[in-house]
Amino acid sequence: MPFGGVLLVAAFLTYVLAAGCCFFGSERGRRVAFWLAAVGLACHTVALGLRVLESGRLPIANTYEFLLCFAWATAGSFFVLLRRAGSTPGGAVLALAALFLGVAVFILPASQKEVFFLPPALRSAWLTVHVLTAVLAYAAFAAGAGLAGFSLVRKDEKASRELEELVYRITVFGFAMLSLTIVFGAVWAEQAWGSYWSWDPKETWSLFTWIVYALYLHFRRKRHWKGRISAIVVLLGFVLVLFTFFGVNYLMGGLHSYG
Amino acid sequence: MKSRGRKKELHFPNGALGRGKPERVVPSLLRLSYDFLASLQFGLFLVVIIGLSAAVGSAFQEDFYRSSWFATLLSALFLNLLLCTLKRGSTYLRTRCFGLKQIGVFVLHAGLLFVLAGGFITVAKGERARVPLAEGGEVSLGRFLRAGQDLKLRLEDFAISYHPDGTPAQFTARLALEDRSTTIRGVAAVNHPFYYRGMKFYQYSYRWRVRIEVRSASGVRQVEVEEGDILPVEEAGLHLKVYRYLPNFSPEWGMESKGVRPDNPRLLFSVYRGEERLGVGIAAPGEDVALDGGVSVVFTGVRPVAVLLVKTDPGQPLVLTGGLVFAGGVLMILSSTFYRRTRIQHDEEEGS
Numbered sequence: 118m119p120f121g122g123v124l125l126v127a128a129f130l131t132y133v134l135a136a137g138c139c140f141f142g143s144e145r146g147r148r149v150a151f152w153l154a155a156v157g158l159a160c161h162t163v164a165l166g167l168r169v170l171e172s173g174r175l176p177i178a179n180t181y182e183f184l185l186c187f188a189w190a191t192a193g194s195f196f197v198l199l200r201r202a203g204s205t206p207g208g209a210v211l212a213l214a215a216l217f218l219g220v221a222v223f224i225l226p227a228s229q230k231e232v233f234f235l236p237p238a239l240r241s242a243w244l245t246v247h248v249l250t251a252v253l254a255y256a257a258f259a260a261g262a263g264l265a266g267f268s269l270v271r272k273d274e275k276a277s278r279e280l281e282e283l284v285y286r287i288t289v290f291g292f293a294m295l296s297l298t299i300v301f302g303a304v305w306a307e308q309a310w311g312s313y314w315s316w317d318p319k320e321t322w323s324l325f326t327w328i329v330y331a332l333y334l335h336f337r338r339k340r341h342w343k344g345r346i347s348a349i350v351v352l353l354g355f356v357l358v359l360f361t362f363f364g365v366n367y368l369m370g371g372l373h374s375y376g
Numbered sequence: 377m378k379s380r381g382r383k384k385e386l387h388f389p390n391g392a393l394g395r396g397k398p399e400r401v402v403p404s405l406l407r408l409s410y411d412f413l414a415s416l417q418f419g420l421f422l423v424v425i426i427g428l429s430a431a432v433g434s435a436f437q438e439d440f441y442r443s444s445w446f447a448t449l450l451s452a453l454f455l456n457l458l459l460c461t462l463k464r465g466s467t468y469l470r471t472r473c474f475g476l477k478q479i480g481v482f483v484l485h486a487g488l489l490f491v492l493a494g495g496f497i498t499v500a501k502g503e504r505a506r507v508p509l510a511e512g513g514e515v516s517l518g519r520f521l522r523a524g525q526d527l528k529l530r531l532e533d534f535a536i537s538y539h540p541d542g543t544p545a546q547f548t549a550r551l552a553l554e555d556r557s558t559t560i561r562g563v564a565a566v567n568h569p570f571y572y573r574g575m576k577f578y579q580y581s582y583r584w585r586v587r588i589e590v591r592s593a594s595g596v597r598q599v600e601v602e603e604g605d606i607l608p609v610e611e612a613g614l615h616l617k618v619y620r621y622l623p624n625f626s627p628e629w630g631m632e633s634k635g636v637r638p639d640n641p642r643l644l645f646s647v648y649r650g651e652e653r654l655g656v657g658i659a660a661p662g663e664d665v666a667l668d669g670g671v672s673v674v675f676t677g678v679r680p681v682a683v684l685l686v687k688t689d690p691g692q693p694l695v696l697t698g699g700l701v702f703a704g705g706v707l708m709i710l711s712s713t714f715y716r717r718t719r720i721q722h723d724e725e726e727g728s
Contacts, residue, residue, distance in 0.1 A: 234539035237546050237566035293710040300699045311578040311685045316441045328427040
């Protein structure tokens with residue numbers, strides 16, 4: 118296994134351990150979790166850096182590379198949210214980061230992991246902005262889903278309300294990023310394929326995901342959806358995000374077959 | 377004040393524009409339908425129906441997005457969004473509520489309206505056609521698009537550049553357009569369309585035309601066929617089915633080419649007498665394939681056929697503007713959320 122692969126396995130293991138420590142609840146457990154997650158993120162970052170050196174470009178061009186970045190940003194969001202969410206709910210976010218990294222490292226076929234040159238359609242400056250905003254959107258939705266899932270199982274009402282407010286803000290951020298992803302993608306599609314919208318499965322499903330989050334934002338603003346319902350909608354939105362990513366890539370194909 | 381006074385003089389009968397007191401207690405049908413069409417609930421309902429039908433409809437009907445049912449839904453959404461946005465804008469004006477967030481929300485929805493309006497124009501007025509053109513070939517664009525009247529398009533050259541591992545890096549079509557007496561030259565490559573007179577030319581895809589020489593006692597004839605075509609060889613009373621050109625043949629890859637770069641080109645073919653298939657063969661360039669009666673065929677090379685997508689899209693500037701306006705609105709809302717948060721945090725810190 119190449120050195121980058123070893124680092125990724127190390128990052129996966131430390132994320133899993135850190136998530137486990139988060140749920141212990143003791144002060145010591147939390148501190149260990151923080152440092153484990155930090156070591157994991159450092160390994161993950163170095164592995165991404167090695168891939169950049171090897172391929173001479175950002176790792177954003179296939180399912181494997183996207184998953185690496187997605188898991189990296191999700192793990193990073195643990196540190197961003199630590200002060201507001203606390204490390205125990207943050208453990209759910211770390212667990213999701215570990216899951217995505219695990220899928221990339223252990224489940225995807227070896228052919229996905231080979232370094233490759235960009236095909237003509239992907240050789241565009243739009244690739245960078247389109248995929249980076251998608252990474253941020255997906256990571257925000259993952260973090261929101263992790264916290265929402267945690268708030269569903271938690272008994273403490275007041276803490277759950279605070280968490281709900283945080284989930285709302287994260288979702289606003291994710292929604293903004295998804296909106297930009299779709300706009301940049303449309304501008305790029307017009308340059309590459311001559312049509313800004315082709316109702317390709319990826320486009321349709323990301324629009325559908327966007328609509329579900331738009332509903333969440335509208336209904337929450339009007340105070341119709343609160344507490345458990347809003348947490349469930351955030352989780353449902355994330356299930357759609359995952360389907361748009363995995364389901365469309367592996368079941369439907371289309372223009373977006375690379376990831 | 378002055379303008380309000382003037383408005384009073386006009387005496388709107390029942391306040392249909394939403395100003396002044398309605399005279400009747402029972403709301404008019406107009407008012408009711410306006411309230412319904414401009415409601416958030418109706419808009420969200422439409423959005424859900426559009427989303428669901430887009431996801432489900434596309435699975436069952438290929439042309440679903442061009443159906444009148446879908447167009448009706450989108451038109452209704454446009455109307456709802458227009459009324460909602462106007463209503464919200466007028467509320468902001470009345471209450472003098474001009475925060476970054478409010479402006480952002482207004483701008484975002486206005487952007488969506490532009491996108492939808494542009495989309496309608498694209499569908500109504502836009503033209504698009506796929507134009508296959510062999511290298512060196514010429515075609516009248518008027519055959520494909522109204523906007524192409526009096527224009528002749530020639531493919532001067534089609535080239536593929538490769539990465540070091542042999543995978544394609546770029547497909548480039550060098551074009552010449554004859555507009556009456558002037559000739560304009562341009563290049564269309566993937567991600568780099570060529571513009572002329574409101575038209576856009578895209579390098580969309582390509583295929584190969586196979587060159588074959590038929591040699592017999594009566595002489596030599598050159599033919600050019602597309603992959604999948606059947607070539608009658610009357611000289612031998614046979615048919616040649618030209619299956620496929622493989623630029624990089626490799627036994628492990630079978631009937632698939634190992635890549636696009638012509639490292640080991642071969643032609644895959646089969647020979648028929650009537651309905652009966654006599655055999656399948658694979659020929660290298662220049663290789664003499666002997667058939668019956670002293671007739672032989674030779675695969676001499678290939679000629680690329682570029683498939684160009686040519687389009688006019690009068691709705692595009694509106695869609696593009698709408699997309700940018702929408703993205704601007706999104707960023708305004710986002711920055712207002714962050715600004716408010718940091719201000720609250722700052723206040724909290726100062727307070728403590």
